[in-house]
Amino acid sequence: MAEPLTLFQMGWTDHFADQITDRDGTPARISSVHRKRVAGLTVDGPVDLTLDPGQSTATMAVGDWVLCNPDAARVLHRLDRHTTLQRGKEFATGERQLIAANLDTLFITTSCNADFNVARLERYLALAHDAGIAPVILLTKSDQADDAAAYVAEAQALGADLPVVALNAKGADVAQILSPWCAVGQTVAMAGSSGVGKTTIANALTGNTAATQGIREDDARGRHTTTGRSLHRLPQGGWLIDTPGMRGLGVADVSFGIDATFPEISSLTDDCRFRDCKHENEPGCAVLAAVDAGRVTADRLARYRKLRREDEIATETTAEAHARKRRFSKTVNAAVKGKKRGRR
Numbered sequence: 117m118a119e120p121l122t123l124f125q126m127g128w129t130d131h132f133a134d135q136i137t138d139r140d141g142t143p144a145r146i147s148s149v150h151r152k153r154v155a156g157l158t159v160d161g162p163v164d165l166t167l168d169p170g171q172s173t174a175t176m177a178v179g180d181w182v183l184c185n186p187d188a189a190r191v192l193h194r195l196d197r198h199t200t201l202q203r204g205k206e207f208a209t210g211e212r213q214l215i216a217a218n219l220d221t222l223f224i225t226t227s228c229n230a231d232f233n234v235a236r237l238e239r240y241l242a243l244a245h246d247a248g249i250a251p252v253i254l255l256t257k258s259d260q261a262d263d264a265a266a267y268v269a270e271a272q273a274l275g276a277d278l279p280v281v282a283l284n285a286k287g288a289d290v291a292q293i294l295s296p297w298c299a300v301g302q303t304v305a306m307a308g309s310s311g312v313g314k315t316t317i318a319n320a321l322t323g324n325t326a327a328t329q330g331i332r333e334d335d336a337r338g339r340h341t342t343t344g345r346s347l348h349r350l351p352q353g354g355w356l357i358d359t360p361g362m363r364g365l366g367v368a369d370v371s372f373g374i375d376a377t378f379p380e381i382s383s384l385t386d387d388c389r390f391r392d393c394k395h396e397n398e399p400g401c402a403v404l405a406a407v408d409a410g411r412v413t414a415d416r417l418a419r420y421r422k423l424r425r426e427d428e429i430a431t432e433t434t435a436e437a438h439a440r441k442r443r444f445s446k447t448v449n450a451a452v453k454g455k456k457r458g459r460r
């Protein structure tokens with residue numbers, strides 16, 4: 117068995133310590149989530165845990181911290197998250213789906229080729245900002261590009277403080293290049309389209325090829341499962357969360373993150389004449405004035421509007437889905453009551 121880890125090495129911080137002052141239980145970090153149970157890591161080693169009857173494992177995410185009773189193999193309490201990464205929404209229920217918990221860094225991955233798409237990067241940035249996770253842009257396949265610097269410049273334009281890294285994912289120096297974000301106790305995850313090199317980088321970081329093989333096998337059948345480990349210890353001391361849910365993240369309810377991604381626009385909207393200004397053709401629009409003055413680019417404004425619209429539609433649908441559910445249960449309740457009354 118691997119050597120025991122301290123809580124600090126597992127990513128424990130004051131944020132979690134402050135929550136356990138008057139609670140019993142052994143801290144465990146969730147390493148995988150299954151249909152009926154979760155697996156976790158404690159200072160004494162791995163544990164398999166079940167939840168209280170009636171509690172769904174869907175409320176748990178890889179990376180979560182819980183207090184558990186290892187002897188009873190039971191989760192007692194989930195600690196408040198430092199960050200939460202969620203998928204936009206489930207079509208059927210309108211609910212947001214948990215992807216991962218307590219991430220410090222999101223490696224937003226694209227390539228120095230046709231995959232590079234500023235609007236997609238902004239969408240991932242909005243998600244990361246909304247969740248409070250620090251984004252880092254990884255530009256792979258720099259070895260195959262004529263002018264990798266041009267891609268770096270375009271990505272860097274998305275934020276002065278935004279780390280942008282161009283690299284060859286197959287190079288020997290990947291772990292070294294990404295080490296600033298993979299130090300002891302740090303938790304990272306990767307997002308990006310298919311084929312951009314996420315698996316290649318994950319293998320370089322974990323130092324083996326087994327880490328992602330479970331997912332690879334499922335890929336062959338075009339299906340992903342949540343079985344297998346999803347929290348990988350990195351040789352440098354950090355953790356990589358690798359869940360199938362990382363693909364295809366939609367935006368919903370992330371208006372804060374969108375504003376954070378487009379600061380040069382969101383900082384102006386309070387000055388628009390109309391509170392609900394869409395910055396399209398309204399009189400007294402401060403954003404359009406800034407475009408005219410050359411302080412905001414028309415492209416950025418167009419993408420900001422598109423993302424806002426997408427977010428609003430998805431957010432509305434979430435609320436509507438809840439309303440629909442409420443109406444549905446009212447109808448059912450009324451029907452049940454009606455029946456009971458009929459029986460009397």
Ligand SMILES: Nc1nc2c(ncn2[C@@H]2O[C@H](COP(=O)(O)OP(=O)(O)OP(=O)(O)O)[C@@H](O)[C@H]2O)c(=O)[nH]1
Nearest residue numbers: 256257258283284285286310311312313314315316
């Ligand atoms: N030359 C070069 N090839 C790369 C680079 N990054 C990825 N590749 C290659 O591109 C292909 C796809 O890489 P993967 O790591 O499987 O991409 P992925 O993002 O995990 O793709 P999915 O699993 O479909 O999401 C593989 O053949 C890699 O060897 C790079 O930086 N340089």
Ligand SMILES: [Zn+2]
Nearest residue numbers: 388393395401
């Ligand atoms: Zn406006």
